[in-house]
Amino acid sequence: MRRTLYVLCLMVALLTYGVQAYSQDNNTAKQFSVAGVIYDDSGDPCIGATVRVKNEPGVGTISDLDGKFAIKVKPGATLLFEYVGMETIQRTILKDEPSLSIKFKVAKTNAIDEVVVTGLVSQKKVSVVGAVSTINMEELRTPGTSLVNMIGGRMPGVITMQISGEPGQNLSNFWVRGVSTFGAGAGALVLIDGIEGSLNDIDVDDVESISVLKDAAATAVYGVRGANGVVLVTTKRGSKEKIQVTARATVKLSQIKRLPEYLSSYDYARLANEARAMSGESDLYTPIQLDIIKNNLDPELYPNVNWIDQIMKKTSLQENYYASARGGGDVAQYFVSVGYRHEGAAYKQKENQFHRPLSYDQLTYRANINMNLTKRSELYFGVDGSISNHTTPGGKNTNQVWKDVLQLNPLMFPVTYADGTLPTYGQSDLISPFAALNYQGYNSADNTRNMITLKFTHRFGGILKGLVGSVQAVNDRTSGFSERRFVRPDYYRATGRTATGNLIKTLRSKQQDMSYSSNNESWRKYYMEAKLNYNTSIGAHNLGALLFYYMEDTKGSKWGNGDALGIAAIPKRRQNVSGRLSWGYNSTYFVDANFGYTGSDLFPKGERFGFFPSIAVGWAPTSYKWVQKHLPFVNFFKIRGSYGLAGNDNIAKTRFPYLTIINNHAGTTWGYNGSGIVEKQQGADNLKWEVAKKLNVGIDANFFNDAIKLTIDVFRDTRDHIFQDRVTLPEFAGMVTYPKSNVGRMHSFGSDGNISYFHKINKDMNFTVRGNYTWSQNIVDYFEENKLAYDYQSVTGMPYGVLRGYISEGLFKDEADIRQSPDQTAAFGVVRPGDIKYRDVNGDGVINSDDRVPLSYGNNVPRVMFGLGGEFNYKDFTVSLLFKGNTGVNYYRVGMGYDAGWIPFYNGEMGNVLKMVNNPKNRWIPSWYSGDPSTENPNAMFPRLSYGSNNNNSQLSTFWKQNGSFLRFQELNFRYVFRHRKWLRAAGLSSLECDFVINNLFTIDSAKYFDPEQAWFNGASYPIPTTYSLQMYFRF
Template sequence: MKLKYCSSVFLISILLLNISKNANAQDSKDTVEVINIKEKGKNLKNIGYGKQPFNHITSSISTVNGEDIQQNFNLNLGNTLYGRLPGLTVIQGNSEPGVGNPGFIVRGKNTFGGASLSPLIIVDGFIAGGNDFGSIFSQLIPEEVESITLLKDAASTAVYGNRGANGVILVTTNRGSSGPLKINFSTRQGFSQAFSLPEFLNSGDYATLFNEARQNDGLTPLYTPQAINSYRSGDSPFAFPHVNWYDEVLRKTAPVSSYNLGFKGGDKTVKYFVMLNALGSQGLFKNFGDLDPESTNSTYHRYNFRSNIDINLSDNLAVAFNLAGSVENKANPWEYNTTSTFSLLERIPSNAFPVRNLDGSFGGNNLYASNPVANLLANGFDQSNGRTLQTSLRLTQKLDKLINGLSATGVVSINNYFIAGSEKNKTYTLFPVLPGAFDTNGNPILGQGIGLTTSLSGVETTRTQYRNFELQGALNYNRVINKHDFSAFLLFNTDNEVRNFSSGAESDPYKHNGVATRLTYVYSDKYIAEFSAGYMGTENYAAGKRYGFFPSGSLGWVVSQENFLNKSKVINFLKLRASYGIAGNENTGGSRYAFITNYNTFTGAEAALGNPNITWEEEKSLNIGADATLLNNLQFSVDVFKRDRSNILTQPLDVYPQFFGATLPDLNIGKTANQGLELALRYNSKSTGKLNYFIEANFSHYKNEIVYNAQLPQLNAGLIAKGGSIDQPRRLMAIGFFTAQEIAERATNPAKYPIPVGVTARPGDLKYQDIGGLNGVPDGIIDNNDLVSNGYPTGQPRTTLGLNAGFKFKGFDLNFVVQAVTGNSVNLNTGIFQAFQNNGNIGSIAVGRWTPETASTATYPRLSSVNDLNNFQNSSFWIKDGSFIKLRSAEFGYSFPKELLNKFKIGQARLFVNGNNLLSFDHIEYGDPESLAGYPVLRTFVLGTRIQF
């Protein structure tokens, strides 16, 4: 299939090259782009279902160009957007090639419960699934993207009806242009490495501290001094092993590569853009396939293609045909994704068992029953292949003979994505070392084997699939009459989505029918009024409740066009704008067809009551903003917003008693509020000198609160969610470590030093503040009534700052992107930081443990060899400041002079080196604040070249 796709695209490109006519070449400017907002009135910006001149846009949008996001190497398009778009929070996801997607939140969280936060994602005017459904967006590459636009307020999202409240991401792909054929080739070669890995103690330290933990628990030591010395010396590695499991499984660097070939050109009849791309990453696993024929090396390859063709069949009829997609192939030893492997690496201590015994058999024991290296060598392998296909055919007919400025458009689009897998499995036998048992040669004796060795067997599976079929029909009107500028559209849309079905278990399709309209009036190029609306319905609600109306209105005033400002040398451009409207969110987290009452199949009894009035979330959004250019070179944009969301699904716990007698349905009764500020600045140097530079910064801040959530009455006022932030963590307040004296006093006065039920307190244990029970009076017990608001939600920073800067000087150029966040917490109360819990490992964080000698300086509770019911409570002790400043990407390059290139008939040639995830300044000593465990975040370095003929 790969060859078939590639061959088709090459044939199309050859056909287009024969059709196109010659045109005059246009030399590109070898300078930093200088953008004057006053000139943007001539530039059309994508605002959803159409484009508008920047001067006429009254909604709140942010845009990044595709050329800008080419500056870092990433397998996932979403990972190129950190710090780029004000209002967009990108949440670090799984970094494993071909598996994980980052999360997106637009203007902060404004819902709770199980409702989706993901914005709607549109590629070239059509639904592309979004991060919740499918990977069409994530598999695009920067080389095929013209721009990515974020729609943030109701004036821009209302046309998307009940799918617009979480914001909309619009992707516009590259198209052809008039001019001779331009051939672009680029390649990047480099490597990735783990940005950060957990740090665990060696075997000798593990054994020493485990003995200490047992003594703290009143138990006898497990390891003798001789055994600890053997662990440290390494003189008997099979009986007393020291295994760094990360070193055994992962390599230090993994090769990555990219090749891109593009064709662009056209004339007044045909314009075309054709692209082929190949991406490759070998992942962090060692090449286990080279060591065992029934394993495989970890690899990921993806081949993207795109052919965008625009044809003027006549002066009045135009056709636009898009054909694009990708072919991806992924292989891993043992498993499709590596979650289980990294869980083992984080859990198994370094002294648990050797990788292999002296006789070459796999080491292991009954406690862990799994050997990470053996899993990757002798458990089989997983291979998968994925396919995306994006097609659309658009016909546009001018109707000027009927009404001057009128046109009609009809479009059909099909988007598909699926992953099929081939799983080859087998099992193996582990052999434990018998403690203290040695043969006559002093070698350890092995015990009975654990598990069976089996032959390889396989199964084929469909892992996931997304499919969308969409039809659109629209009337468009654009007319300028003297000082009056009119534009409008009326669009009819229907689409049929099938989301995330696998193994043939296809769910009922999600169907949407809708009408969208936008009416824009501009007087004298300075007074703007706009009305937009969506009327949309879906089959997921009861008859009579399926359609809703989502209107919005906005106003704009181009103040710089007024007589009192139009000659100002300071204010070159100034536009004020305001909008108010309504948008919806249909992904509320409720069950499918929740208006139907379910019955138990066997008894016939009601299982859950239906809610015939269930509907989508509704958000009313107010936005006030301004855009300006000062002193010709400083561009400025600011927005303040307020969003009020209602109809959030929640249980009516404060209305109906728990003994109601039936499982209550969720009701649309929840409410939230969210407000914030966004700011964007850009300074461009004058382009007349040899040195050209720009500095661009964006700032986003938001604050949300729960207005109503039908919560049960609480004894502790600190547990009341109403009035607090969405997802506000509530934890016990840690107030230090117990001293020996306090433990002694507690024997006679337990209420003075309360502890959780079932806990036996010892010196060095955490103690917690007794907030209170009934009427807020302390009750001498530590329980859920003592939880208080503490820290911020993880992965939802309140404040984000992005900085992008660059310069060019005599052919050399440098640019970089820095991102900073604050108002974000990191919770260290997870497995890799919980020493010895659940027979787990011990990390370097535990070196600062409490002992009688370190009582005044301890940074970690006393160690315990059993599961600790006190110290690992959900408490403030484990909460750390998640703020950070990261150098997300940097690129340094050199462009060869045109005088030299002209001799070889080369248009442009550039060499460059770039990297991403380069540096982090944060408060987390033991890992990356965005990703503490699992497949690590990748730091990547590449050397590349771009050539244009």
């Protein structure tokens, strides 16, 4: 086995390094024989260390499984010994060396010498003057569903919210420095190797680095695409090292912990009677019926169904596999990888030819090679892509399934009747969530993406030394194929029993044989770029210049329904010219000037190009000797600031907002039966870019031999020319739809930063603690709206997305309290003691929409997000953890459209009831019903019960307001790395890494009944689970 593995390693070395065999005939010049053993810093043999001759491309070898090597070289040749993570060693050979001993030292890097990708260029950290967040990729070597989920709580400047735990949908929405516009597009630009892409379509082990560009100094070069921030992902390339083969296997157990608890049938029936009594109505259930329900005597007419238990298992399994190979020599370097993941859902579903369980499968692949055509020219060729399949129920989307769970009471109907037939309910003969998951067929969506990249790079010499030019072409194709296999069985409704006790059922919906439908969509993008980058040093001055051009052409075969004119299918095109000039002096003073000049076909001729400049400066006084002398504990300190413009061309939901589109098939009135003509879209005159004016000031500091690292930024982003409706036009203007124009304005401000502390206890033991935060707030400076009666009704001057409702004054005590309070009946109908009492804000004696005021910031984007984590290392054992959380966000149990459960019996029988309502202390009960005055609790969690619609208590108000902040124990990771074991060598492994990871251990919050990230819609979605993962990395 050992011999076979060594032969394989040697074959790879021959392929990647192109080792040239030395001729042993009499004409060969004298050569020295060199042999020996290579050790790492711990004294263990290095397997596969590179040994090559300096300045002789293709001449070299690798060490074997015992660290041994042998090579012949010319007299005076210099050997280079290289190994991953170790300092390169040079030895000049002047004689035969039969027993050379080489011992590596761990490579040391200075924090300020770290290289950061800052957009189109890479810079040493010391010279970066823009606001750029990066992350150590070691922190992300943990099981996760997507990169977006993994960076949440780990990177300053990034705010994430995960709204679902369902396979295929368990992704996070994310924003860079929050929401800065109320225009159509507020999301950040994601570039993978310079090409727009998705963080959900890439395996974390394919990623070399991630940078988030936050200010104008970093984003201006992206022109119209940089206003909302830019996420740069750089993937792995080949290396001039021996082949490195890595395999990863992950098995994950997903457990559902947080689920709402609802009343049993008996308690539901009791409270239903109470609710009807509160409205002066007779009991819904007689004493005999209550006895039948309590003793479960008739489970078909009076069932006791826990719908969550019927559709959910507690656990599901997920798998993730990955393999890669990386290596190369002086002539070529390559990287190849493939990954696969399967996610199963925790639904209780059957599988047969008509039904498939909900699942998500994805295959990712990547292959690239860098070929050195000459000493100065390089050709890169890469292929990457993904193939995915998402299978879902055929009857309803799963969000609707969860809404049904919230509203179906346990008494409404059984899961199935005794004979196996299925029930239906409501006037429209709706079906249960169990039937939707198991009896309606399935949908299957396949998506394929493939991208081919070709890039040529040339490094100039002579008087042009320092100039690097490159051209790149990309063909990016995506296709989607979806199919629906729909089947519907017979559905019945039971209405009673015959005199002999037989169930009386009525057929409500006849069986439908399986039907089939499908849909094809495809997109293609052509992208081309050319770049000139120049860097040189003159004495203590460092100079840099960049000139960059790109163009892209994107086209889809199906862009939307109802596009009779085919406008949406016209290719989308952009062009951009960007530039950058940088100057640095003695690692102390820094100046960067950037610009982007971008054209987009979304705008009319004459307005298609926009110019977006920026300037950034930095000062690092720690380069002064007097600072080093008097403040020796300050290893690095830099103050930086930037100001500039960035653009956003994603301003409208329509393809060409400047065009006026006529609809000649409009409806008519006044008895005319022909088709009418109307302006479907009023073209926007003087259409402009949305422009972001970005100001940023920040500091970077390292203390105590780089043990403490600190970065803090404060920012302000002002948006002009936001595209919105011109609603102030009078009705007599005759407009069917409002015209739009660039009149909106908004600004956001805040701060983000991170701090870390590293402490080395001894050579075997160390620990790191790190934290980060992002705080962002916005204010709408101008939003066109009609004249309002009161200033507090205006959108202008308020945070974007502010929620408006009523201020609760508690619960009405009695009829006298109702009579003495402002009138609520005109707006909400009959009001009784125990109902919510509202504040008369404008003092007119009547409660109506004029009393609705701003209550809180929007409920789905937190103002503050933070993370706290670290790791402890002892030799080859590591324990790491991560806490993440947010604050500055509220949610409302009622008033947002997800009221079921929180307003008991909100629509008669179509309303489930939470268990907590059963506690008399939690609801207001009149003393005449309970016989106890103490049940008229003015601080009750719920108002009085009512059966059917209660317009008064269902309003968005402070009564239902809850704090949405949370602190989540996001991750706990136990890792052990096996190295230098004989059994590893026997298996051909250099190391084996084992991780046991728990995600979402617990959360401290006020929601309790669902995940706090899902609180803004009362948990009406697949829960976010706790996962237990066993992950193994095999390194060959």
